[in-house]
Amino acid sequence: MTVSRRHALKVLGSAAFAAAAAPVMAEARSARPSGPDDLGLLFDTTRCVGCRACVTACREANKKPADVVMIGGAPYDAPLDLNGSTLTVVKAWTAGGRSGYVKAQCMHCADPACASVCMMGALHKGPRGVVQYDVDRCVGCRNCQIACPFNVPKFEWGSNTPQIVKCELCRHRWAEGKGPACAEVCPRGAVVSGSRPQLLAEARRRLAATPDAYQGGIYGATTGGGTACLYLSAVGFGPLGLPGLSDEPVPALVETVQHGIYQGAVIPLVLFGAFAAVTWKNHRSARPGQEDES
Amino acid sequence: MTASTRPVGGTILTPAAKALLVLAVLGGAVGLYRLTQGLGATTAMNDGYPWGIWIAFDVAVGTGLASGGYALAFVVFILNRGRYHRLVRPALVTSLLGYAMAGVAVMFDLGRYWSVWRIPTHPGSWNGNSVLLEVALCMMAYTAVVFLELGPAWLEGLSASRRPERAQLAARWLPRAEKALPFLVALGLLLPTMHQSSLGSLMMMAGHKLHPLWHTALLPLHFLFTAFVMGFAVLYFESTFTGAAFKRPLETRLLARLGKYVAGVIIAFVVVRFVGLAVEGKAGLLVGSGLFSFLFWTETVLLLAAAALFLRPQTHLRPDQQLQAALLSMAGAALYRVDTFLVAYNPGNGWSYFPNVPEILFTLGLIATETFLYVLVVRKFPILAGVTPAPGRAVPAGLKQGATT
Numbered sequence: 300m301t302v303s304r305r306h307a308l309k310v311l312g313s314a315a316f317a318a319a320a321a322p323v324m325a326e327a328r329s330a331r332p333s334g335p336d337d338l339g340l341l342f343d344t345t346r347c348v349g350c351r352a353c354v355t356a357c358r359e360a361n362k363k364p365a366d367v368v369m370i371g372g373a374p375y376d377a378p379l380d381l382n383g384s385t386l387t388v389v390k391a392w393t394a395g396g397r398s399g400y401v402k403a404q405c406m407h408c409a410d411p412a413c414a415s416v417c418m419m420g421a422l423h424k425g426p427r428g429v430v431q432y433d434v435d436r437c438v439g440c441r442n443c444q445i446a447c448p449f450n451v452p453k454f455e456w457g458s459n460t461p462q463i464v465k466c467e468l469c470r471h472r473w474a475e476g477k478g479p480a481c482a483e484v485c486p487r488g489a490v491v492s493g494s495r496p497q498l499l500a501e502a503r504r505r506l507a508a509t510p511d512a513y514q515g516g517i518y519g520a521t522t523g524g525g526t527a528c529l530y531l532s533a534v535g536f537g538p539l540g541l542p543g544l545s546d547e548p549v550p551a552l553v554e555t556v557q558h559g560i561y562q563g564a565v566i567p568l569v570l571f572g573a574f575a576a577v578t579w580k581n582h583r584s585a586r587p588g589q590e591d592e593s
Numbered sequence: 594m595t596a597s598t599r600p601v602g603g604t605i606l607t608p609a610a611k612a613l614l615v616l617a618v619l620g621g622a623v624g625l626y627r628l629t630q631g632l633g634a635t636t637a638m639n640d641g642y643p644w645g646i647w648i649a650f651d652v653a654v655g656t657g658l659a660s661g662g663y664a665l666a667f668v669v670f671i672l673n674r675g676r677y678h679r680l681v682r683p684a685l686v687t688s689l690l691g692y693a694m695a696g697v698a699v700m701f702d703l704g705r706y707w708s709v710w711r712i713p714t715h716p717g718s719w720n721g722n723s724v725l726l727e728v729a730l731c732m733m734a735y736t737a738v739v740f741l742e743l744g745p746a747w748l749e750g751l752s753a754s755r756r757p758e759r760a761q762l763a764a765r766w767l768p769r770a771e772k773a774l775p776f777l778v779a780l781g782l783l784l785p786t787m788h789q790s791s792l793g794s795l796m797m798m799a800g801h802k803l804h805p806l807w808h809t810a811l812l813p814l815h816f817l818f819t820a821f822v823m824g825f826a827v828l829y830f831e832s833t834f835t836g837a838a839f840k841r842p843l844e845t846r847l848l849a850r851l852g853k854y855v856a857g858v859i860i861a862f863v864v865v866r867f868v869g870l871a872v873e874g875k876a877g878l879l880v881g882s883g884l885f886s887f888l889f890w891t892e893t894v895l896l897l898a899a900a901a902l903f904l905r906p907q908t909h910l911r912p913d914q915q916l917q918a919a920l921l922s923m924a925g926a927a928l929y930r931v932d933t934f935l936v937a938y939n940p941g942n943g944w945s946y947f948p949n950v951p952e953i954l955f956t957l958g959l960i961a962t963e964t965f966l967y968v969l970v971v972r973k974f975p976i977l978a979g980v981t982p983a984p985g986r987a988v989p990a991g992l993k994q995g996a997t998t
Contacts, residue, residue, distance in 0.1 A: 417720055434705075446799065454704060458631055575779035
């Protein structure tokens with residue numbers, strides 16, 4: 300019994316050491332870069348006047364019903380946030396005596412957390428970098444909602460066949476030669492669409508032209524591993540409700556740890572072998588009546 | 594496995610069992626309402642808190658409490674402490690039922706439950722990065738493994754059947770089930786190591802939405818520790834209550850010797866957690882985070898109090914104090930998991946969540962069902978040791994010997 304215990308601890312010790320050391324030894328997973336053709340949006344708080352034409356155009360383009368809220372007995376299409384029928388929303392912000400508007404929609408991350416957690420890839424990167432949804436591969440687990448740092452994916456809570464709802468940059472309109480409906484209708488150029496490199500160039504041009512009008516640089520240029528939807532702000536990004544993320548992609552930490560443990564299934568197989576060997580040995584050498592000893 | 598295990602026998606529909614069935618029916622009614630009216634109409638979950646107590650409690654705490662089979666298998670089969678063998682079968686039954694109930698909870702929680710069959714059958718669609726996928730596959734596999742680990746118990750139960758064909762079936766398969774045991778035990782150790790740790794990784798992806806006292810790269814390790822703590826604690830709970838309910842001798846001396854393992858795991862968890870926070874430069878949050886500091890210390894104090902009780906020599910002689918220690922450790926570890934999944938999770942934007950009555954009723958229904966099934970199984974199958982044989986129901990001695998040699 301003593302020998303087998305020592306043997307057991309030796310085998311397990313080496314397996315445990317391998318398991319503990321693996322995440323450290325595993326190189327941090329490299330970020331998935333955005334592509335040169337990735338489609339995105341550029342939003343600029345200095346230009347938005349809060350007309351919400353984008354919200355209405357988005358509803359029409361995506362055939363989503365109005366989010367009717369009763370205020371003082373009268374119905375308003377007034378979504379308070381993104382929800383199961385609202386893919387984009389305009390909210391007000393105030394900061395230091397100043398106020399303005401901010402538009403929210405999916406950020407189309409270069410390296411999205413929602414797609415990283417999605418069990419069967421219902422949410423995945425599609426053509427032109429769009430984070431798109433395939434309902435046939437969705438079981439409705441809502442892990443994407445937990446993972447998304449921007450709280451973008453929404454769930455149809457009222458439906459008995461619920462789906463995940465989010466902006467897909469109007470990819471259903473591309474065949475007609477049209478881009479995102481929100482950018483198409485914006486009267487002030489507060490939201491414009493285009494390829495990510497174009498948008499970055501435009502953002503840098505605006506920053507260079509009127510540097511005093513902006514604070515905080517370009518949100519999404521590198522934030523969270525880079526997003527296809529970029530923001531320029533007069534007051535920085537905290538008041539806009541955008542989280543202060545590092546430049547590391549959100550999924551990097553989890554994937555580094557998990558791949559460190561599971562890469563090539565080596566550690567699980569070694570552990571299994573160790574468990575089986577020790578159990579088999581102990582099982583064989585078990586003395587009759589031993590179990591009643593106490 | 595253990596030669597001294599016997600079915601408890603007796604009436605199934607006792608008044609207590611009927612009360613459990615009433616709760617189960619109420620939970621079932623909530624389940625039916627959810628299937629016809631949808632999740633939004635039934636639960637308090639929302640886009641900010643897409644996971645409520647059906648995940649945070651039924652799955653994260655439920656499978657933690659169902660880790661008794663795992664924790665004990667480690668002590669019995671790896672550390673080779675055969676004296677705890679008599680606790681193995683009841684622990685495995687709790688594990689089987691705990692995981693099965695977590696599975697039921699998930700089925701009702703999934704928005705598109707009817708497509709869940711695709712997960713095990715469409716390996717081509719698997720996302721290798723998805724922690725949840727690993728958890729789901731591992732938990733499905735583990736539930737099957739625990740059922741098979743209990744194979745000898747099921748077959749011994751069958752061998753006492755009045756029908757000869759059942760008894761023959763049992764006689765044929767019992768030796769094979771015994772032979773397969775080391776392989777099954779190894780799987781039964783590997784799978785929970787994987788999915789219990791991954792339950793922690795699951796919340797790592799919540800990033801800045803999870804309070805930094807809980808969000809750490811050590812989450813998988815912490816969930817492994819708490820699985821052991823809850824798993825061990827359940828053994829005390831189970832042994833003491835079946836002792837009282839079925840008039841079988843208490844296993845106080847045996848459980849006393851197990852105390853050092855529980856205390857050891859608790860102390861290791863607390864030390865690793867504090868060192869981790871110090872290394873990550875979060876020590877300041879231990880005092881300055883209001884409710885969150887309070888919750889952190891509540892978890893820690895509950896667990897340390899349990900460890901202190903488990904190590905105290907007086908506790909070794911007192912089943913009531915053992916039970917207290919077990920309940921304290923269960924509460925501490927369960928609070929840690931609920932905090933990680935729910936309380937310390939804050940999506941911002943003013944979202945809030947508190948479980949509503951239907952969600953609580955459903956969870957109570959699951960616990961009641963689990964308890965009812967546990968009693969049913971130990972009455973019908975040879976799970977518990979030290980049971981006074983019910984007249985006329987003893988298993989033939991020959992078969993039992995054939996099973997263990």
